[in-house]
Amino acid sequence: ETRVITVANQKGGVGKTTTSVNVAAALAAKGARVLVIDSDPQGNASTALGVTHTSGTPSIYEVMLDGKRMAEVMVPCPHLPSLFCVPATIDLAGADIELVNVMRREFRLQDALTEFLANEGHDFHYIFIDCPPSLGLLTLNAMVVAGEVLIPIQCEYYALEGLTQLIRTIDMVKRHLNPRIHVSTIVLTMYDGRTNLARDVADEVRSHFPEETIDISVPRSIRVSEAPSYGQTVITHDAHSSGAVAYLGIAKEIAERGRTG
Amino acid sequence: ETRVITVANQKGGVGKTTTSVNVAAALAAKGARVLVIDSDPQGNASTALGVTHTSGTPSIYEVMLDGKRMAEVMVPCPHLPSLFCVPATIDLAGADIELVNVMRREFRLQDALTEFLANEGHDFHYIFIDCPPSLGLLTLNAMVVAGEVLIPIQCEYYALEGLTQLIRTIDMVKRHLNPRIHVSTIVLTMYDGRTNLARDVADEVRSHFPEETIDISVPRSIRVSEAPSYGQTVITHDAHSSGAVAYLGIAKEIAERGRTG
Numbered sequence: 001e002t003r004v005i006t007v008a009n010q011k012g013g014v015g016k017t018t019t020s021v022n023v024a025a026a027l028a029a030k031g032a033r034v035l036v037i038d039s040d041p042q043g044n045a046s047t048a049l050g051v052t053h054t055s056g057t058p059s060i061y062e063v064m065l066d067g068k069r070m071a072e073v074m075v076p077c078p079h080l081p082s083l084f085c086v087p088a089t090i091d092l093a094g095a096d097i098e099l100v101n102v103m104r105r106e107f108r109l110q111d112a113l114t115e116f117l118a119n120e121g122h123d124f125h126y127i128f129i130d131c132p133p134s135l136g137l138l139t140l141n142a143m144v145v146a147g148e149v150l151i152p153i154q155c156e157y158y159a160l161e162g163l164t165q166l167i168r169t170i171d172m173v174k175r176h177l178n179p180r181i182h183v184s185t186i187v188l189t190m191y192d193g194r195t196n197l198a199r200d201v202a203d204e205v206r207s208h209f210p211e212e213t214i215d216i217s218v219p220r221s222i223r224v225s226e227a228p229s230y231g232q233t234v235i236t237h238d239a240h241s242s243g244a245v246a247y248l249g250i251a252k253e254i255a256e257r258g259r260t261g
Numbered sequence: 262e263t264r265v266i267t268v269a270n271q272k273g274g275v276g277k278t279t280t281s282v283n284v285a286a287a288l289a290a291k292g293a294r295v296l297v298i299d300s301d302p303q304g305n306a307s308t309a310l311g312v313t314h315t316s317g318t319p320s321i322y323e324v325m326l327d328g329k330r331m332a333e334v335m336v337p338c339p340h341l342p343s344l345f346c347v348p349a350t351i352d353l354a355g356a357d358i359e360l361v362n363v364m365r366r367e368f369r370l371q372d373a374l375t376e377f378l379a380n381e382g383h384d385f386h387y388i389f390i391d392c393p394p395s396l397g398l399l400t401l402n403a404m405v406v407a408g409e410v411l412i413p414i415q416c417e418y419y420a421l422e423g424l425t426q427l428i429r430t431i432d433m434v435k436r437h438l439n440p441r442i443h444v445s446t447i448v449l450t451m452y453d454g455r456t457n458l459a460r461d462v463a464d465e466v467r468s469h470f471p472e473e474t475i476d477i478s479v480p481r482s483i484r485v486s487e488a489p490s491y492g493q494t495v496i497t498h499d500a501h502s503s504g505a506v507a508y509l510g511i512a513k514e515i516a517e518r519g520r521t522g
């Protein structure tokens with residue numbers, strides 16, 4: 001069965017995109033068939049995966065607003081044979097407002113993905129959905145369709161503040177829209193072990209979420225942040241960097257957790 | 262005349278909150294009368310300024326949705342006598358959707374601020390509005406009321422991607438909603454001069470926006486990111502740190518630019 005994992009956190013710049021693309025690439029590098037759905041109007045995941053996403057390119061916008069089939073907008077990523085992407089373009093910027101008065105507004109992505117998985121998408125092992133930094137209708141759609149949520153948490157003080165709100169939103173989705181959803185994975189990002197702040201935040205998160213929090217934290221690594229400027233993930237840009245090694249280990253842990261359910 | 266400066270960038274985690282509160286504190290430390298309006302449901306600016314913002318606290322939500330007067334929700338910041346804050350609470354999280362079908366939805370903040378500046382707020386020198394990481398109705402409201410926009414840009418690759426979209430949105434606001442708005446200030450944040458990436462991004466921004474970009478970049482500094490955990494700005498937490506020195510210099514430059522217009 002295909003695992004649908006939504007990567008969400010309304011706090012900005014915590015590593016949602018970086019975690020989505022690098023975990024997806026690490027799984028694909030090991031042979032899994034993986035799709036990344038970019039649902040952030042900034043299109044950062046599309047950039048890191050090396051796919052075109054200029055305005056007008058068929059994207060998640062047409063899928064959610066015009067009812068286009070997902071298989072029609074999905075494109076392969078140039079660097080890994082079993083990695084695919086549904087891009088996001090700037091056209092998505094107005095979607096949060098445009099979706100407000102549309103039929104089944106919370107279920108647009110769910111309807112599209114159900115049809116995809118019943119057809120061309122039946123042999124995908126993983127689907128990751130990269131969310132924008134908000135809890136609006138784009139993120140809500142991603143939570144309605146997800147079987148699990150992966151929460152990246154930057155080891156910074158503000159990161160803790162938003163966590164309660166995020167967990168509450170997931171609980172609300174679970175009660176009213178999608179009973180299957182649960183937080184399966186928490187990844188600590190941009191961890192700098194030399195600072196007390198990072199250690200304190202990491203300890204706090206691990207004590208509250210011991211099961212969900214992956215043992216490996218992602219260290220701050222320049223290779224990670226420069227990879228998108230080459231249209232690559234760090235896995236293909238520099239597989240031996242500390243960031244790539246961490247994401248490969250995290251991907252392995254995520255794969256194993258799935259096996260034991 | 263009061264300068265109303267909106268701090269915006271839809272890219273997450275680029276230093277909008279950090280720049281808003283620290284520039285505001287630096288100006289207040291030199292005697293200016295300054296108000297920070299927190300319009301991000303995460304309430305990070307309220308945290309850094311040491312003011313309560315639990316759900317139900319009178320906040321920008323009541324001002325924009327219930328027509329409460331701004332003077333009624335404004336509170337003093339404990340650490341600096343001439344620094345004030347209109348807090349944001351989690352109640353604001355639904356505002357982007359709630360505002361869609363409300364009268365004068367883009368002008369709610371403008372209406373409230375105009376009344377405030379005509380009454381209790383007439384003697385304020387600066388008003389900073391901290392925006393959430395999106396271009397939805399909360400940010401749009403902040404752009405409609407602003408005389409100027411300050412754009413913080415993190416020295417990272419993704420930071421450049423979103424700039425065109427942001428500038429286009431400001432142009433649209435200028436044409437249809439607020440002819441006075443202009444990008445007055447660009448601040449380069451989390452600058453690490455040891456990396457090519459940071460230097461390349463900084464050079465790129467300075468070459469496109471030579472006038473607007475402030476000469477001083479803000480270095481990455483642990484004192485900056487730990488200050489909010491004490492409910493403080495870096496100006497009051499550690500005034501001699503590299504981050505505080507940078508923000509004091511940036512505040513001075515912003516003040517001087519205003520004098521010459």
Ligand SMILES: Nc1ncnc2c1ncn2[C@@H]1O[C@H](COP(=O)(O)OP(=O)(O)OP(=O)(O)O)[C@@H](O)[C@H]1O
Pocket residue numbers: 011012013014015016017018019040044131132133189190191218219220221222224225226243271272273274394417418419420
């Ligand atoms: N481990 C890391 N080491 C160094 N830089 C990193 C690391 N992880 C992420 N970054 C950088 O930090 C910035 C924020 O990361 P990213 O864009 O993935 O966060 P996000 O949560 O997707 O942001 P947004 O909220 O805007 O969607 C990016 O410039 C990215 O390159």
Ligand SMILES: Nc1ncnc2c1ncn2[C@@H]1O[C@H](COP(=O)(O)OP(=O)(O)OP(=O)(O)O)[C@@H](O)[C@H]1O
Pocket residue numbers: 010011012013133156157158159272273274275276277278279280301305392393394450451452479480481482483485486487504
């Ligand atoms: N100069 C700096 N040195 C070190 N850390 C910094 C610096 N500036 C900002 N930070 C940290 O980086 C993170 C992002 O900054 P901040 O929250 O101000 O960005 P933002 O744009 O307001 O984010 P959001 O998009 O979520 O509103 C915070 O944890 C902050 O403490």
Ligand SMILES: [Mg+2]
Pocket residue numbers: 016017018040044130131132
């Ligand atoms: Mg992102």
Ligand SMILES: [Mg+2]
Pocket residue numbers: 277278279301305391392393
């Ligand atoms: Mg902020």
